[in-house]
Amino acid sequence: MLIKLFTLYVYLQTAVCGCVSDRRNSDFERLRKDYKVKVQRIGHLDTRIKESSGLARASDSTYWTHPDSGLPAELYLFDLSGELLQTVPLPLPNRDWxxxxxxxxxxLYIGDFGNNANTRHDLxxxxxxxxxxxxxxxxxFRFADQSEFPPATxxxxYDLEAFFYRSDSLYLFSKSRARKRITRRYSLPATSGNYTLQPQEELRVQSAITAADGAPxxxxxxxxxxxxxxxxxxEQQAVTFSGKRYCLPLGRTGQAEGVLYLSDTQLLISNEKGRLYLVSFVSKK
Known part of the structure; x- marks a missing residue:
């Protein structure tokens, strides 16, 4: 029941507000201004795949996902129809993947860094x-700018659900639990160690950030x-909020928590109920 109410809330909020707040507060532009856009539901994950919370490529036609906290430490191999092709158990804890x-x-890099209560010391x-x-x-790693566990409301x-790899580094984007939401960008070497991360940028966003990926x-x-x-x-080949940025309302995608570039102009999205969506965009120029 709670999931249905949350999905309805997300749909109504995006249907009524769209990206107005993001355009006003952070200079986002409408994606449809410069691109022809199509959002379509393309499949449903096998019911044995619980709470898809991340996506990665396995081959040109198969993909990896994993479950959220409280579920087995497993990777699931699937295709775009949602068929489960393989389950791979891992000898790892799943506190909050x-x-x-x-x-x-x-x-693959598995982000065990979900931090809903902002209290974790083992990110x-x-x-x-x-x-x-x-x-x-x-x-x-730990956040250099967090001194209280938890901080004031x-x-x-300091919740975290989104990152991607590029040029020997991992780029992380925080998920705000405050009423006035922001996302902070951090970078982390993609090698073993114990790191203290300084925030590199922040941006005000209307929606809590749940996943990230870099384009090919x-x-x-x-x-x-x-x-x-x-x-x-x-504008440059650097991971930064500067340059052109766009917002696209997604409507009925619900509690979507996985995103993956299939090409420079196509993205795959999964939600925790197992639905798969394809976002395609082509320049109008």
Missing amino acids: EDLAQDNQGN RVFKVGQEARNVQDTIR QQRH DGKAFALLGYGRLYLFEP
Whole structure:
């Protein structure tokens, strides 16, 4: 019942408000202004795949996802119809797995950094090898700007559900639990160690950020929120909020928590109820 009410809330909020607040507060532009856009539901994950919370590519036609907190530490291989092709158990704890990233060699990075209450001291990323999905490294970190666990309600910006890999680094985007939402960008070396992360940028956003991915062109990147997709086109090949940024209302996608570029102009989105969506956009120029 709560999930249905949440889905209805997201739909009504995006239907009524769209991206007005994001355009007013943070200079987002409407994606449909410069692109022809299509959002379509394309499938449903097998019911054995519970609470899809991250996406990564396995091949040209198959993909990885994983469950959220409180569920088995497993990776699921599936295709775009949602068929479960393989289940891979991992000898890892799943305190709160929230997103998947992937490097150029096919290694996966599992973000065990969900932090709903802003109280965790054990934030970490697990690196899982391409062959036999062997566990290779654990990357541990803390936020340099967090001194209270938890902080005051309006300073609860330390939940984390979104990251992606680029050029030997992991780029992380926080999920705010405060009424006035922001996302902060951090970067983390993609090698084992224990790191203290300074915030590098912040941006006010209307929707809580639940997933991220970088485009194959090595420049653009996407942040997913409840009912909204944010696309960034930096002027230089650097992960930054500067440059052109777009907002796209997603409507009925519900509690969407996985996003993956299939090409520079197509993204796959999954939600916790197992629905799969395809977002396609083509320049009007």
